[in-house]
Amino acid sequence: MSAGQIDHEKLTMAQALNRALHDAMVADDSVLMFGEDVGALGGVFRVTDGLTAQFGDTRCFDTPLAESGIVGMAVGMAMNGMRPVVEMQFDAFGYPAFEQIVSHVAKMRNRTRGRVHLPMVIRVPFGGGIGGVEHHCDSSEAYYAHTPGLHVVTPATPSDAYTLLRAAIASDDPVVFMEPKKLYWSKEEVALGTDGPGIGTAVVRREGTDATLIAYGPTVPVALEAADVAAQEGRSLQVVDLRSIVPFDDETVCAAVRSTGRAVVVAESAGFASVASEIVARVTQRCFHSLAAPIGRVTGFDIPFPPPKLEHFQLPGVDRVLDAVDDLQWEDQ
Amino acid sequence: MSAGQIDHEKLTMAQALNRALHDAMVADDSVLMFGEDVGALGGVFRVTDGLTAQFGDTRCFDTPLAESGIVGMAVGMAMNGMRPVVEMQFDAFGYPAFEQIVSHVAKMRNRTRGRVHLPMVIRVPFGGGIGGVEHHCDSSEAYYAHTPGLHVVTPATPSDAYTLLRAAIASDDPVVFMEPKKLYWSKEEVALGTDGPGIGTAVVRREGTDATLIAYGPTVPVALEAADVAAQEGRSLQVVDLRSIVPFDDETVCAAVRSTGRAVVVAESAGFASVASEIVARVTQRCFHSLAAPIGRVTGFDIPFPPPKLEHFQLPGVDRVLDAVDDLQWEDQ
């Protein structure tokens, strides 16, 4: 691709991720992809489809079935000149790698006083909404976001999937890249370029004046849909898409909330001690006197993710978001 | 001990924990203790001192060095009639067991629709302030508190150490029992009885009228000391000791905050997406119109726990707590 010229293609999020991996591997020989079933199979979500065929099985390869080993090997490869990208097949299957992630991936730069850094990406398909059985629908972003030393990002659109994954691979720090499973098949025109808002930047997806919905990953479309419905009912909702959980874009989020004076955080994971808690706490701290009502939270309940037949109760939906908006003490004004 | 008669002894927190284990093992044959170095050595903090000698090495025993195996074996023993208590030697060494804790310990009751329950306790010495090197001073309570299905408790006094550990062992649900390492050697007269406030109950440790400090585990003494200093300066601070993070005692905490209209949460762990975030979010939600200022947070910074020579910068101290109290917009009144 010649400089300045950027291709556009209509892609699903899974395809956009695939293109990001592909383009990063073309651009830089040190980029590698490995994990379980990412080779011949192309990943259970086909995100790595075709990479082994094109780049050979030293650049994209299957490993033994052991997540701690996968992340640990990535640490070593990142220490030694590579930029590994690894896949945890489903969110809950990242837990065996937890020690490696928390004690090494997150800490290596710090413990070596900056001498060793780990340019690596851990891809984590997360969230529910696809009728998955137990252990296939966890939302673990809070565990990673609470761990200093990690970047944690999550795209809500195919375009962001491309941009953020390229940025994650280019980052000299480890990035936990949370992929909202239920959006893998969402489709849009994608600009295959590496500029656009990077890690650390939230964007306002929809302007609005009455209240602000703060969402990330799988709940962004829910928030947008809620804003659509609210608009029909005469209420103007603004929607902020975080994109990056760590670093957190206080500026964009707080400006948005101050502009409306009311806010609801929408997230899929269990609410207790979660990213949603953090958003409420930090935005309240910064915008207290602009707030007409306490910031609302629509999150998953504090229960293990339920079986498919029951998951619609657990997932934040448009109705629940609108209820939370209704609860923002409008009569107080 | 005959009914109604309760022994009192002056004990350190480590001794109180030891007595709780001892008394629980006397009371119930199915209570077992195992982990690394808990046998002949009596644990690196001597919490299990003498148990093997008294109860034999089938009741208190060393295992191979493998935390996932330890917790996993405890799951199986709890499934089969035992009430195991296991020790993770230091907080960060619980991470290898993370998958077992999150995917099984927390979920077994739910996934079996209540048919299998796990009466087990995971003891986790946590926090800094003892000059420990890396990986020996983590505060991991947020990981566990965010995980539905676990109880998470932490004592701040030797008496609570005894009562809460007895309650944890008696619980039919798994309890993550966080032991503040720097308080192991704190000493007081302990009532060796099993009544007293149980899991799920916060207590007001000091009455006060101007603002409420909310603390748990290692920061409770810090909060109390801050209240002492503030009193000399003419400000009356109330101190709430959570004791139980999950379940959370909304009633006690919110009543306290409403009574003063101002609050600061004091916790040692990194602040982002933490238990402190949750406290701020939920108390703000419930007490918004009683609050004269946003709830303050004094927590560890969002950095890996630093080396001993630097740890005093990381630990919430009296000055920082008082600064946060000063920031509660008193001039607004």
Added chain:
Amino acid sequence: MTSEDVLRLLPTDDPIRLIDADGSRVDGSGGDRYELPSDADLLHAYERLVVARRLNDQANALVRQGRLAVYPSSHGQEACQVGAAHVLQKGDWLFPTYRDTVAAMERGVDPVDVLTLLKGDWHSGYDPYETQVAPATTPLATQLPHAVGVAHAAQLRGESTVVMALTGDGGTSEGDFHEALNFAAVFKAPVVFFIQNNEYAISVPLARQSAARSLAHKGIGYGVPGRRVDGNDVAAVLAVLGDAVERARRGEGPQLVEAHTYRMQAHTNADDATRYRLDTEVASWVDRDPLTRLEKHLRGRGLLTDETHEQATAAADAMAQHVRDGLNRDIEPDARELFAHVYAEPTPQLREQAAQVAEEASREVAGR
């Protein structure tokens, strides 16, 4: 311990086989150390293999009809699962994976209940304490330390329970496999670790899983005897696993058995196996089918009458009908269940959340 003592922990070079693909009795390959199971046991195994195969077929059909969300078929592995269940006694425990529906059924769990999870409902359709079958486990190898704990608890109480812990070839790569085997060995826990090596972990072939001569060669590193068995020969599976269970019960500590078998179908219906393996490879295993092999053997010895055959088919028909009936019943999702089993008593927080859902539901009803 002398060198000989150590060497006896190594498996035979080739998997132990008692009945050949053509149905004839094998000599050699270590099989001579094991007796052929009794005629009655073989005939019983035959009937159960027929029923097992039918369960796989029926479940696949239910997936196509949309009654089951997903099904990991054990077509081709039925001898392993029937064998693993049949060698156990009352009171023994079985720890199955998601692929071990047949093994669970063979231990007395209603297959409708086992399949509940795969229908999209609650995991544990069955009470694990009724049959001593643990809830099937998805996170690989994580059930193995549980199996050790159950065995050790029983051992401490002086009970003679044996625990059969199942895993796939892929599962052996996980840290928990290692930790469980080691704990079992150190505590001499009566656990039989039974690996169904079906050559694949989803798409990943065995060669990417291990560079060892066999997975049973791992035993010696824990002081545990490792045995290899032809997993498509139910006679050999019964003999080798039966021996392992007996040894574990006698106090000889844990045993490791690897069955060599093959996953004839895709990982689940959601998988496309043509992406990673050739049809010719699959075809080469058809001749080694566990069911036809046993049938040939029994026919060769004149043991299999048309009557037995019909009886087996009737049992399979009845089971299939029962499964269809059970799974065609619609599940009424009840939101209250979300909060009922998280703790013995819901926390105040969960009570609030449950109330919210109840309120939503009542508004919905009112709104209709």
Added chain:
Amino acid sequence: MTSEDVLRLLPTDDPIRLIDADGSRVDGSGGDRYELPSDADLLHAYERLVVARRLNDQANALVRQGRLAVYPSSHGQEACQVGAAHVLQKGDWLFPTYRDTVAAMERGVDPVDVLTLLKGDWHSGYDPYETQVAPATTPLATQLPHAVGVAHAAQLRGESTVVMALTGDGGTSEGDFHEALNFAAVFKAPVVFFIQNNEYAISVPLARQSAARSLAHKGIGYGVPGRRVDGNDVAAVLAVLGDAVERARRGEGPQLVEAHTYRMQAHTNADDATRYRLDTEVASWVDRDPLTRLEKHLRGRGLLTDETHEQATAAADAMAQHVRDGLNRDIEPDARELFAHVYAEPTPQLREQAAQVAEEASREVAGR
């Protein structure tokens, strides 16, 4: 692969030894397969053992004087650590644990820098890329997958790097040991896994760690050769590890070597070893001391002159003086360092937090 090919992966019944406790050359016990290192190598090893022993003594003294917070001594294990370092070439990597201060020093890291962590300052007193010595790791066995990754990266680039990955006996029980060995074997990564089996993991004796004949017997389960060596015989350690490194470099894949040695002192100065082992047990190992053994051997062969002895002592003196000087310097804690290394660029959140600490500091200065 035939049976013989598999059996050659098993270690010898007894650890390989080249020099006996009384200093004489051993024949048999597999040692005949290895040549005694050259006189020059042995003399060099002698000097380094003297220096190593002194480092342990000096560090213990610094603990008593309150200059070091904690020290895990390798007294008695110096032959393992000197051997592990000396068999490597320039460009090879070493992955040490907290007990491997000596090994790191032998690879060229300034001991003052290695001890920085134990003084209470930043972990990585040294630049890992200068000497290809990874930062010493505390969470057990977690460094082993890193070692595999470093080796595999080098291998993919066609470099001839070998990685020496150290672990204790206790560390072998962790899942990461298993996963690392398996990954290395599957990818044929040039890693030498070197277990210093010093009989204890803090208080837990080897028998609680493994029921296997030896830890080297684990190799065969991964298709990796396992070797046992007398860890108090530096000649044997050099020979066996040297051979393993050469094989790994030749492309034979990972190698597993277990050294049998003994932790002569407590786990660290904070530990009370009398709670779990008898003085008589410790005493029984004094005769097998690696340093006196080599000294006897060299003296017996007339190779050790008073001059060599003095030269070694002088080197030890100089090192000890250097360590004292380095560690007696006081560290000025600088709060800015807290935030400097978490990310390449501090996040906005960390900038805020750093500003808070800076503000606190300036108020403190103003308040004085």
